[in-house]
Amino acid sequence: ILNVEQSPQSLHVQEGDSTNFTCSFPSSNFYALHWYRWETAKSPEALFVMTLNGDEKKKGRISATLNTKEGYSYLYIKGSQPEDSATYLCAFLIQGAQKLVFGQGTRLTINP
């Protein structure tokens, strides 16, 4: 059974502060890691798809890093804003598999 674990499960951050959270996945047979942002009452939206060890991706104030050898990815948010409040999901794909396995998500709340 493939497990994708995200920590922490929830996080409260003051507006303006920076934050980060973790996605852990099996390190063998890695193929790709997806990050999604899921606002309440909306549908998940893709942030990044990462495939290479050492990859770093950035979109505005949000960035992500990938370590496939040790099986983790970090998502960073710089200068948090209230609109960053959402659940952040990661999903893992192994070689030869045909499906994404999702983590439970990190629920981020930005306090004004």
Next chain:
Amino acid sequence: DTAVSQTPKYLVTQMGNDKSIKCEQNLGHDTMYWYKQDSKKFLKIMFSYNNKELIINETVPNRFSPKSPDKAHLNLHINSLELGDSAVYFCASSLIFVSYNEQFFGPGTRLTVL
């Protein structure tokens, strides 16, 4: 323009009934998926279709039957609904079958079985 749409958004029905959820994507994608958000909030894959062909059929009861009349549509039909089928169901699509391509999700259908 909604990229991936689902209807209905809410569905309340009695145990034992048969119901369908429709999904359409206007992105020109080859692959479509159905996910179930379980009680612990995990998104779990149920089915995926590539060019109208079934690719993934997870261990889902055979009361659930997907139908893909064309590449842009993937409907989910559920027979003899049970209380445990209550969940939020999400449709998604991607450019090609699961790879580096991100998935685009519909708004979800909240199914409540009474």
